[in-house]
Amino acid sequence: MNKQEAKEKMAALVDQLNIYAHEYYVLDNPSIPDAEYDKKYQELRKLEEAYPDLTFPHSPTKRVGGEPLEGFEKVEHEVPMLSLGNAFNEQELRDFHRRVTNGLHEEVVYVCELKIDGLAVALTYENGQFVRGSTRGDGRVGEDITSNLRTVRSVPLYIPEQRLLEVRGEAYMPHHSFLKLNEIREESGEPLFANPRNAAAGSLRQLDPRIAATRNLDLFLFGYGQWTIDEIQTHSGRLEYLKEQGFKINKEWRKCKTIDEVIEYVAYWTENRGSLPYEIDGIVIKVDDLSQQETLGYTARTPRWAIAYKFPATEAISKIEDVELSVGRTGVVTPTAILQPVFIDGSTVSRATLHNADQIRALDIRIGDTVIVKKAGDIIPKVVRVVITERTGEEVPYEMPTHCPACKTELVHLDDEVALRCMNPDCPAQLKEGLIHFVSRDAMNIDGLGEKVIDQLFREKLVNSIDDLYRLKKEQLLPLQRMGEKSASNLILAIEESKKNSLEKLLFGLGIRHIGAKAAQILADEFETMEKLQQATYDQLVAINEIGEKMADAVVHYFAQEKVKELLERLNELGVNMSYERRQTDGDSEVSEIFTNKTVVLTGKLEKFTRREAKEFIESNGGKVTSSVSKNTDLVIAGDASGSKYDQAKKLSIPIWDESQLEAAIKGVST
The missing domain is CATH 2.40.50.140 (Nucleic acid-binding proteins)
Structure with a gap:
């Protein structure tokens, strides 16, 4: 491949990967499996390593975070980022409406938006390129956090609009990311974040952008600063325009023609905010027409055309x-x-x-x-x-104990950790929790081996470590509560099937400190066998993209332990797979073409497969699984108790499979 060919290939890959990322992080509707994205990403990374001078500034590889900064530079906002006045009840909202109508003497339309509880930021684009990101600061001067904002996957690095554009939004941490982060910090003995807002703010103010890259932050756009696109003269129109440019706009915004509609919207989200996967602390109400905003103007500190309704504390x-x-x-x-x-x-x-x-x-x-x-x-x-x-x-x-409640070993503080730890590797509580993690869905995924069954196995002294699982016999399970002949047979079969799992599943299941599912995947892909990974040095590990110093230390320390070496030898002898099984693609083998480029909807309860297993099979064979039936749907797979999706498919004359047809397709690929 010559340099011109490499440049064309890199340009195509960058465009493709950015489209896929937009589908995944902004639209929440990915069109390809993760494995296919990873394959193309690695292809681009290798080309950029071979031709560094050809690397595009909006390449997705630029999101992973560069070298640590010495400090944040100050950024002056050309258009101040003003705060809003607050309303705390219905009467104060009606007072706001009265002030607006008195100031305009004409009808007004409002736009209501969820007030995301995060960190206000500004993003500047020049000639389509993301060139600067900053915090709100005091409203007039903020801090340059461009490197950290580049790690947020929903922030486009390039947009079609070539004119100067400054957009504003709220960076936040979704609930699942917050819980996971605090779980990791707790296990590491680090202080916990009090709430998602603090976690988001703390992440974006890290001097090392590689830390921000691990925090799974997100961002909703809701406003703008410098704006040179004069043809759009409503706030709602600008929101739609920003969405067309590839920005993530919160879908829950609404136009309201009366203050009563505003109050209904506020009441709905006051009641239902707990259903959202992120924190909100109120509702923002804005006059939609920009000329009306200009007429109303500003007080010394806040705009007269907008107000924030604040929820009562929960x-x-x-x-x-x-x-x-x-x-x-x-x-x-x-x-x-x-x-x-x-x-x-x-x-x-x-x-x-x-x-x-x-x-x-x-x-x-x-x-x-x-x-x-x-x-x-x-x-x-x-x-x-x-x-x-x-x-x-x-x-x-209440005083914390000095000894472990499970094994009575003296508890210790490691270094400057806040947490108390039991350092006994044979502590029954740790062994049990480790086993629960080992069999979990993202690890070895042993169906039927839930927490209650594991509790019984420990009580009956049938298991004491991971390898004991693979020695269980059906007759040992039968005396357990709610364990009949069929359940025992299925469990033994599921344990046996788990031996075939790819290396990354085993690595994650082992519970190596700081090594999550993604890091396990990266390590498995890099070293391919457990033996090679066991021999890996610290320098080899930190040289891998996305494997940091703490991770490398943890891996080296883990595999240096004699007990770990003995455990892995026993698992190997018991037939547990120790190699990375790369997911087959169209170029590797013959796979079913039934789902290629097909949009599939799953509905109802499947008996022989989990919804996740069916989805993974369809996607690994070229299909896309979506959640709703439309004229673009190619196939519906219906289990028991199928409802409106089944009816909609019949109405649109979309082919409908039952579970036996899905099973036949899966068997056809596996044989």
Whole structure:
């Protein structure tokens, strides 16, 4: 391949990969399997390594984060990023409407948007290229965080619009990312983030953009600063235009023609905000017409044409009845408050995290205390403060134990960790939690081996370590509760089938510190066999893209342990696969063409396959699985209790398969 051919190939790959990323991160509707994206990404990366001078500034490889910065430079906002006035009840919203109509003397249309609880940022584009990203700061001067914002996958590095454009939005951390981040920090003994907003802000203000790249941040656009596209004169029109340019716009925004419609919208989201996968703390109401905005103007601090309705705090009062301790698979001991049940934000809460000993001391937690409990969305409830005035003198101060509640080994603090750890590798609680992790879906995915079954296996002393699973006999399972002949046979079969899993599944299942599912995939792809990975040096590991120093240290330390070497030898002898099984593609072997370029919808309950297994099979054979039936749907696969999707497919004359036809297709590929 000559240089011109390489340039053309790189340009095509960059455009392709950016389209796929937009589908995945902005539209939430990927058109290709992850494995296919990864293959093209690696192809581009190798070309860029061979021809570094040809690398495009909007290449997706530029998102992974460069070298650490020494500090953030200041950025002056050409158009100030002003704050909004607040409303806290219906009457204050009606007062706002009265002021608007008095100032305009004509009808007004509002745009209502969810107020994302994150970090306000500005993105500047010149000639279509993303050139600068900054924080709000004090509204007039912020900090340049361009390197960190480039790591946010929903931020386009290139847009079609060639005129100068500055857009504004809210960077945030979705609930699932927040929970995962705090879980990792807890296992590492690091202080936990109090909420997703703090986590997002802390991530974007990291001097090392490689850290920001691991935090799975997202961003919604809602506004603009410097704007040179004069033909669009409504806020709603600009939102639609930004969406066309490839920006992620929150789909829940609404036009409201009356203040009553605004209040209905506010009431709906006050009640239903817990259903969202991210935090919101209110609703923003803006006059839609930009000429009307200009007429209304500004006060010294806020625009007169917009207001933020702030939700009441989602808190409740309860009483601490006890404190329960749990030991995680890495030995971290976590305290949980057992509460008198209380209804918060759509569900009954009877447990709330206390995080660690430092927080218990800071809050002065005592058994019997009346406390304020907070629950935001589906984030784990937590105790935020004690109601001191409710104390009677009968409350008992709580002190964290000095020894592990499971094995009585003395607990320790590692380095400057906040967490207390049990360092006993034979601690039964750690072994059990490790086994629960090993059999989980993203690890070895052993169907039928849930937490309750594992509890019984430990109680009956049938398992004590991972390899014991592969020695289980059907007759040993039959005496267990709710374990009939068929269930026992299926479980033994599922355990046996798990031996065939590819190396990355085993690596993740082993629970190596700092090594998640993605890192396990990267390591498996790089070294291909367990033996080669065991021999890998620290230098070899840190040289791999996306494998950091902590990860490399953890891998080297893990495989240096004699107990680990013995465990892997036993697993190997028991027939557990120790090699990376690359997913077959069209170029590697003959695969079913039934699903090639087909859009498929799954509906109803499947008996022989999980929804995830069916989806993976369809996508690995060239199809795309979507969630709704439309005229673009090529096939519907219907299980039991199929509902409206089945009816819609019949109405549109779309072919419908039952599960037996799917099973026949799967068997046809595997034979």
